[in-house]
Amino acid sequence: MILQAAYIPFLQPMPTVAQWWWLLLIPACAAISVTWKAVRLDTLEHFWRETITMTVHSVLAMAALAAALMVLLRVVIPMLPMP
């Protein structure tokens, strides 16, 4: 029997990610927004405001897409006539 050792960060895959993987959307969108705005803005005067706005827009857009897909799969497709 192989005993699972305690989790070692950066060496082993993080346990229990399968339960909350969708929450990783938020830091991923935040990091992408930081990089994108760092490159695209002419001045960094309103950097954080712009970054937070882009992060919120991205997360909301992905959530809306997920909701639309759920409606399609659970409502629209079951209503289609079966061949």
Add this chain to the structure above:
Amino acid sequence: MTDNFAEPTFNIPAAILGWLLPGAGHWKVGEKARGMLVLLGVGGLFLLGVLVGGVDCVDRREDGMWFIAQAGAGGLAFATDELNTAVLKSGRVGELLPLAVQSGTVMVSSFKGAGPANEIGTLLCGLAGMMNVIAVLDVLYRPCSGAKKGAVE
């Protein structure tokens, strides 16, 4: 007839530096704050990927197609791949276990990830690499900060 379009200048050393270490290219052209933010964004995303998936999520031999995207993060990706080879694949950490495959048996690390954590980590590292490519392309055409002030006005 005169041409008002200025010839684009390619800042190749800064682009190479920016590829090797995210944000270093912007630092070189005098945009230190921008460079730090690029490092925060790309480095943070890459570290998050490795934290979630482990160093095994960067593997240029087994996940070659993914590594094309991850290699955009330059030094970070190659260093993580080397770490994966030196620490996990050599069996220095964890143990090497036999795994039956079609062509026989191969030895794999007990730390090797095969679930969603590994997939998400691979994806996040790939995203970091592609974001750094955008930063490298930006710094390739970016004049030094002193020259830019005149160009904007």
